[in-house]
Amino acid sequence: MARGEKRPVTVHTIAKHVGVSPSAVSTVLANRHEERRLAPATVEKIRAAVRELGYVPNIAARRLRAHDPEVHHHELGILTSFEAPVFLVSRVLRQVQRLADARTGAGRRYSISIEMFHAGRLRAMPGLLNASRFNGVIVTNTVPEDDAFLAGTTLPYAVVVLGRRLPNYCCVLDTPGEIGRKAAEILLKGDCRSPVVLTPALLTQSTAERAEAFCATVRAETGREAARVAALGFTPANGAEALRAHLGAGRRCDGLYAVTDSLALGAYQAIKDAGRRIPKDIAVVGVGDHEHADFFDPPLTCVGPSNDTIVEQVVTQLFYLMTHRRVKPVEIFVPPSVVRRASA
Amino acid sequence: MARGEKRPVTVHTIAKHVGVSPSAVSTVLANRHEERRLAPATVEKIRAAVRELGYVPNIAARRLRAHDPEVHHHELGILTSFEAPVFLVSRVLRQVQRLADARTGAGRRYSISIEMFHAGRLRAMPGLLNASRFNGVIVTNTVPEDDAFLAGTTLPYAVVVLGRRLPNYCCVLDTPGEIGRKAAEILLKGDCRSPVVLTPALLTQSTAERAEAFCATVRAETGREAARVAALGFTPANGAEALRAHLGAGRRCDGLYAVTDSLALGAYQAIKDAGRRIPKDIAVVGVGDHEHADFFDPPLTCVGPSNDTIVEQVVTQLFYLMTHRRVKPVEIFVPPSVVRRASA
DNA sequence: CGGAAATGCTAAATCGATTTAGTCGCAAGC
DNA sequence: GCTTGCGACTAAATCGATTTAGCATTTCCG
Numbered sequence: 167m168a169r170g171e172k173r174p175v176t177v178h179t180i181a182k183h184v185g186v187s188p189s190a191v192s193t194v195l196a197n198r199h200e201e202r203r204l205a206p207a208t209v210e211k212i213r214a215a216v217r218e219l220g221y222v223p224n225i226a227a228r229r230l231r232a233h234d235p236e237v238h239h240h241e242l243g244i245l246t247s248f249e250a251p252v253f254l255v256s257r258v259l260r261q262v263q264r265l266a267d268a269r270t271g272a273g274r275r276y277s278i279s280i281e282m283f284h285a286g287r288l289r290a291m292p293g294l295l296n297a298s299r300f301n302g303v304i305v306t307n308t309v310p311e312d313d314a315f316l317a318g319t320t321l322p323y324a325v326v327v328l329g330r331r332l333p334n335y336c337c338v339l340d341t342p343g344e345i346g347r348k349a350a351e352i353l354l355k356g357d358c359r360s361p362v363v364l365t366p367a368l369l370t371q372s373t374a375e376r377a378e379a380f381c382a383t384v385r386a387e388t389g390r391e392a393a394r395v396a397a398l399g400f401t402p403a404n405g406a407e408a409l410r411a412h413l414g415a416g417r418r419c420d421g422l423y424a425v426t427d428s429l430a431l432g433a434y435q436a437i438k439d440a441g442r443r444i445p446k447d448i449a450v451v452g453v454g455d456h457e458h459a460d461f462f463d464p465p466l467t468c469v470g471p472s473n474d475t476i477v478e479q480v481v482t483q484l485f486y487l488m489t490h491r492r493v494k495p496v497e498i499f500v501p502p503s504v505v506r507r508a509s510a
Numbered sequence: 511m512a513r514g515e516k517r518p519v520t521v522h523t524i525a526k527h528v529g530v531s532p533s534a535v536s537t538v539l540a541n542r543h544e545e546r547r548l549a550p551a552t553v554e555k556i557r558a559a560v561r562e563l564g565y566v567p568n569i570a571a572r573r574l575r576a577h578d579p580e581v582h583h584h585e586l587g588i589l590t591s592f593e594a595p596v597f598l599v600s601r602v603l604r605q606v607q608r609l610a611d612a613r614t615g616a617g618r619r620y621s622i623s624i625e626m627f628h629a630g631r632l633r634a635m636p637g638l639l640n641a642s643r644f645n646g647v648i649v650t651n652t653v654p655e656d657d658a659f660l661a662g663t664t665l666p667y668a669v670v671v672l673g674r675r676l677p678n679y680c681c682v683l684d685t686p687g688e689i690g691r692k693a694a695e696i697l698l699k700g701d702c703r704s705p706v707v708l709t710p711a712l713l714t715q716s717t718a719e720r721a722e723a724f725c726a727t728v729r730a731e732t733g734r735e736a737a738r739v740a741a742l743g744f745t746p747a748n749g750a751e752a753l754r755a756h757l758g759a760g761r762r763c764d765g766l767y768a769v770t771d772s773l774a775l776g777a778y779q780a781i782k783d784a785g786r787r788i789p790k791d792i793a794v795v796g797v798g799d800h801e802h803a804d805f806f807d808p809p810l811t812c813v814g815p816s817n818d819t820i821v822e823q824v825v826t827q828l829f830y831l832m833t834h835r836r837v838k839p840v841e842i843f844v845p846p847s848v849v850r851r852a853s854a
Numbered sequence: 855c856g857g858a859a860a861t862g863c864t865a866a867a868t869c870g871a872t873t874t875a876g877t878c879g880c881a882a883g884c
Numbered sequence: 885g886c887t888t889g890c891g892a893c894t895a896a897a898t899c900g901a902t903t904t905a906g907c908a909t910t911t912c913c914g
Contacts, residue, residue: 173579173580173617174579174580174581174582174583174617174870176870176871177870177871177872178870178871186893186894187893187894187895188870188871188872188894189871189872189873189893189894189895189896190892190893190894191871192871192872192873193872193873193893195666195871195872196871196872197666198873202892202893203890203891203892203893204892204893205891205892205893208892208893217835220833222582222584222645222832223641223645223870223871224574224577224583224869224870224871225583225585225642225643225644225645226570226573226574226577226583226869226870227574227869227870227871227872227899228640228641228642228870228871228872229569229570229573229637229642229643229899230568230570230571230574230869230870230871230898230899230900230901231642231870231871231872231873231898231899232637232640232642232871232872232899233568233570233642233899233900235517235518235898235899235900236517236518237518238518238566239518239568239569239570240566241569243623248603248604248607252596252597252599252600253596255596256596259592259624259626260592260626263592263626273517273518275636277625277636277643278625278626279587279623279624279625280603280623280624280625281621281622281623281624282603282604282607282622292619292621293573293576296572296576297567297572298569298572298573298575298576298577298901299569299573300569301566301567301569322539322541323567402802402804402805403804406805428802431802431805432805434805434807435805435807438807458746458772458775460746460747461746461750461775461776461778461779463778463779463782463807488566489564491561518900520900520901521900521901521902522900522901530863530864531863531864531865532864532900532901532902533863533864533865533866533901533902533903534862534863534864535901536901536902536903537863537902537903539901539902540901540902540903542903546862546863547860547861547862547863548862548863549861549862549863552862552863567900567901568899568900568901570899570900571869571899571900571901571902572900572901572902573869574868574869574870574871574899574900574901575868575869575900575901575902575903576869576901576902577869577870579868579869579870642871855914856913856914857912857913857914858911858912858913858914859910859911859912859913860909860910860911860912861908861909861910861911862907862908862909862910863906863907863908863909864905864906864907864908865904865905865906865907866903866904866905866906867902867903867904867905868901868902868903868904869900869901869902870899871898871899872897872898872899873896873897873898874895874896874897874898875894875895875896875897876893876894876895876896877892877893877894877895878891878892878893878894879890879891879892880889880890880891881888881889881890881891882887882888882889882890883886883887883888883889884885884886884887884888
């Protein structure tokens with residue numbers, strides 16, 4: 167049982183409680199009491215105390231003691247917010263592991279983990295500031311509060327930021343302006359006259375810029391304004407609901423740009439339910455952040471960040487920073503990828 | 511630059527190299543040299559040595575030193591293989607975080623991370639055996655080699671296994687037999703006469719049992735054999751290709767059970783391309799392991815593990831084990847969830 | 855010229871767990 | 885009677901980094 171607000175239980179606590187030395191406790195914890203000939207009665211007393219006091223070993227201490235002093239251990243982290251989808255993150259992890267495996271050898275070892283923070287609460291993640299958790303991190307899916315935190319301190323280890331532009335860090339970025347523009351061009355070239363852009367109500371920097379560039383392009387090319395439809399959240403259900411409302415109100419729409427694929431998926435449903443056909447009545451463009459955009463019905467035309475390139479860049483940068491400790495942060499812009507499929 | 515096979519560089523190495531004490535080095539590393547009045551020349555020499563020797567701080571040591579001795583730190587891990595999709599894993603993480611947040615307080619803190627291993631190489635994950643990485647873990651997406659490893663040793667901390675049955679651990683399991691049976695029943699009740707089961711060529715324990723139970727039920731109810739179609743892999747493209755071959759060869763099919771939703775998604779495409787309608791010509795049943803099964807066109811009827819329940823159970827068990835150190839391992843079977851949608 | 859203040863650094867303790875090299879009694883053996 | 889051996893345990897070193905307290909010098913100022 168945990169003891170309210172007392173100091174954590176350590177081997178010393180237990181040792182004192184039982185009246186033996188910490189070594190004896192440790193011996194029992196490691197199940198070495200046979201070979202080290204502890205009296206069965208003592209072992210039982212120690213076991214009882216461990217249970218009674220609710221001992222939880224200190225991992226940092228164990229690791230320090232357990233590690234082989236001949237090998238260099240590197241801790242890498244991929245930090246992302248809970249609120250964001252893990253699709254891209256898991257690809258990043260796989261790529262990090264690939265490079266790490268390649269340089270793992272006799273004296274070198276890597277641990278890679280994904281850790282999540284509540285959007286806006288990155289600063290609360292323990293060990294970030296005092297560098298006591300990672301030798302290098304990739305940070306992604308931050309919100310402005312997190313960005314402000316990062317911009318305010320220069321973390322003293324390798325940091326690569328994915329999807330945000332921060333002056334003091336190495337950043338890998340897509341080009342939402344270009345993406346929005348190209349999406350608009352595709353729709354307009356397909357003779358779309360009443361373009362609509364579907365966004366979540368809470369815009370991230372990326373989604374805002376995509377939508378903005380889309381509207382600006384429409385304005386520049388046609389002199390008219392694109393309609394903006396805001397979904398409550400990021401899910402297909404949110405997208406479906408928002409677009410259903412738009413179409414149901416009799417508003418025009420013959421071309422749709424959804425700033426995330428999940429919204430596009432919801433939009434598909436709303437469009438079909440309204441008896442419209444894709445792309446004949448309404449052409450749809452997504453961004454390609456969904457694993458299976460290719461299997462939407464019809465397959466979704468996508469204009470968006472080139473994930474392959476982004477993943478590769480971000481991981482390459484991380485390893486570069488870790489070996490070469492660069493002084494100047496760099497910004498890497500990854501041009502959009504355009505995949506024409508049947509939906510526009 | 512890393513120095514080949516030498517011992518890792520520590521603050522001592524650097525101190526000796528420069529001719530100062532480790533404290534001075536540490537001071538510079540923490541950027542406290544101003545307030546502690548180190549001579550600028552010394553600072554520069556130390557910085558140069560840090561760069562030259564390629565110093566990488568030991569995280570375990572930093573953590574041990576940095577942590578507040580008043581707070582109890584708990585390390586939780588979710589271990590999964592690279593080769594598996596992260597959909598369920600990310601849900602597990604969110605749920606773990608929820609419970610952890612609920613019990614985080616003054617003297618208590620949790621760190622939760624996802625770590626991945628190569629399928630079959632779980633044993634190679636450092637710190638598992640000597641308990642130097644986690645106070646508790648959820649293990650999932652193991653393959654038989656990993657299971658053998660786990661079965662062979664009883665890890666001395668809280669372990670919950672998701673999706674595998676191991677005698678010495680607390681396991682949370684779906685019931686693939688029941689799932690396969692119910693899937694068959696749904697199709698047969700819909701007057702399906704030529705049922706087909708679509709599986710990946712490399713069957714996992716779960717997918718094998720689902721398919722097996724499906725076929726057994728068909729046999730028992732109708733006296734005929736269900737056709738088995740094997741896809742090369744787990745992706746929609748694999749599923750589409752396999753089913754296309756089946757339909758193209760003129761083989762019968764008026765009801766399909768796909769043992770993963772990604773295969774079902776591919777099957778949708780093959781079916782539509784062949785000019786058949788869902789569910790009129792071919793009814794389709796999936797398992798509900800895809801986030802957006804609800805937005806397939808038509809929405810996918812699913813008979814599969816009840817992910818909500820599984821996630822909840824697995825996390826509850828983890829926290830239970832961590833506080834109560836149970837002696838007897840338990841097996842928790844989660845009954846299937848059936849979600850009727852339009853596809854069958 | 856003497857004392858105070860500033861400068862520039864180091865020794866040693868610390869974090870928590872593990873392990874090596876003993877220590878201390880007591881019984882058995884010669 | 886003295887050694888040997890064993891049973892049951894402990895003291896102290898260790899892992900690597902950080903921090904506190906403090907020790908020499910040198911400089912400043914009246």
